[in-house]
Amino acid sequence: MSSIPKNLRYTETHEWARLEADGTVTIGITDYAQHQMGEIVMVELPRKGHQAARGASLGALEAVKTASDYYSPVDGTVEDANTKLESDPGLVNTDCYGAGWLAVVKPSDPSQLDSLMDASGYARHTGE
C-alpha cells in the first residue's frame, strides 16, 4: 500500500503536482512510482526556462534496472529544478513528496490542474 497524500493532484503517468501559494506547481513522482522503479541512481533534470508541455517529458530517472521519463502535468515554464538530486538521487525513494521533488513549473493555464486525478482517483488508478 503506497502513500497518496490527499492534498496533491496526480497524473496517469504517476507524477504528483502541488499548486503553491505563489501560483507555481511543484512536481515529483509518486510513492507508487518510486517503489515500482526501485533505487534511483541518477536524475536528469530540466533546465530553468525550459518550456514544459503537458504530457511531454521533463527529464528522466535512472534506477538500477530501468530508466523512465517523467512528464509535466501542465504547460508552462520550468522555474526551478531540484539540483540536490544530482548528488543524492535516493531522495526520490526516501522522500518522494518532500525533499525528493523534481521541478517547479509556472503554469500558463493553472486550470489544467483541475483535470488531474485527486487522491482517491489515483488510488483507483493504481489499484489500491
Add this chain to the structure above:
Amino acid sequence: MDRKTPLYDRHSALGARIEPFAGYLMPIQYSGIMAEHMAVRKKAGLFDLSHMGEFMVEGPGALDFLDMLLTNNADVEPGKAYYSTMCYPDGGIVDDLIVYRLSESEYLMVVNAANLDKDWAWVSSHARGCDVRITNRSDETALVAIQGPEAQKIASKFTDTDLDSIPYYAHRSGAVAGRSAIIARTGYTGEDGFEFYVSSGDATAVWDAVMDDSASSRIVPVGLGARDTLRLEVGYVLYGNDIDHTTTPLEAKLGWVVKLASGKDFIGREVLARQKEEGTARSLVGLRVEGRGVIRHGTDLYSGESRVGVVTSGTMAPALGVSVGLGYVEKALAKTGTPLEAEIRGSRVPVKVVKIPFYTTGSRRQA
C-alpha cells in the same frame, strides 16, 4: 502460466517483489538491489536459482557426446566442473552452461532457464546414436546458492563436508541441512560461494536452515536483480542479453572455452576455426560511462558520426558507483582506452572501452 519454484512461498512471506522470469515467478528483490548487491560483496547472500535447468547425461558415451555437443573439453576429472558454450553449426550460441562431471560416465549440465525447452530439444536430438541416456531433471531439482566472502563460513554450519576440499569449479556429494546435495564451489557473482543442488522436496529445508540462522550469520536473501548487477560488475555474459544465436563465442570473448587446438570435433567447429583464423568483425568489450548517464541493453555506440556498436548489458555498478556495461563494437575500436560515445535519450555521452572485470577485488577463488 508461470511456474513457481519450491521456495515461492518463502519469497512471498519475505515480501519479495516477484515477477515472471523465464517462465517462473522469481524474486527480483527483497530489501533492494543495492543492499543485496553489497551484502554479497561484503558478507553473503542466499539465492533461489531453482529455475535453472538440469540435464543428466549418463553412459559410456557421455564424454564423447559432450565433446561433440560443447565447445569446451569434457575430459575434466570426476569431481570437477567446466563452463562451456554450446553452438549451432554456424557458430551461433545455443546456450552457455556449467557441466559437472559426477563420475567417469555421469555429467550434470546446468542450463539457463530461459533456454530450457530449446536446449532439451537440441540436446535430445543429438543424443540419438550416441551411447548415452539423457534425463531432464529440471523439475525434480532445486538450486540454492550462498555467495559472498563469508559463504564458506556460513555454509560450513550446515554441512559436515570439508568445504576446503572443494576448490573453485569442483563439487562433492554431501548433506546440507540433513538433505543430500551436490555441493559445488561455483557461482555467478565474482565472489567465493557454493551452489547446492538438491531434490525439489528438500529446497525449503535447506533454505529454512540458512534463513533461521540469518540473525547470527547476517546472510540476506538476494533476488535476480542483484544477481544481474553482480554478474555484470565482473563482466560475466548473460544469454539473451550479451550472447545468443547471432553471436559466436569468439566474438563474445569466450574463445577460452572453444577448444580448437584439442583437435576434437564439435558442432560449430568449422565456422569457429575459420573465424579464429580470419578474426571477427566485432568484439565484446567492457564499457565505462565517463559522463552522466546509464547505458542499457540496446544503447547505440558511436565513434564520431558512425554507429560502431551497441550495448548489450548495462547498469549502475553498485560496488563501483559508476555506470558500466558490455557491448559489441567493431574490432578496430575494441582496444582498451578507446573513446566512444553512447546515445542516451538523444544526447551523446562519452564512454570508454575498459578492461573486464570492472570489479576486480571479489573473493572468488582461483581454479
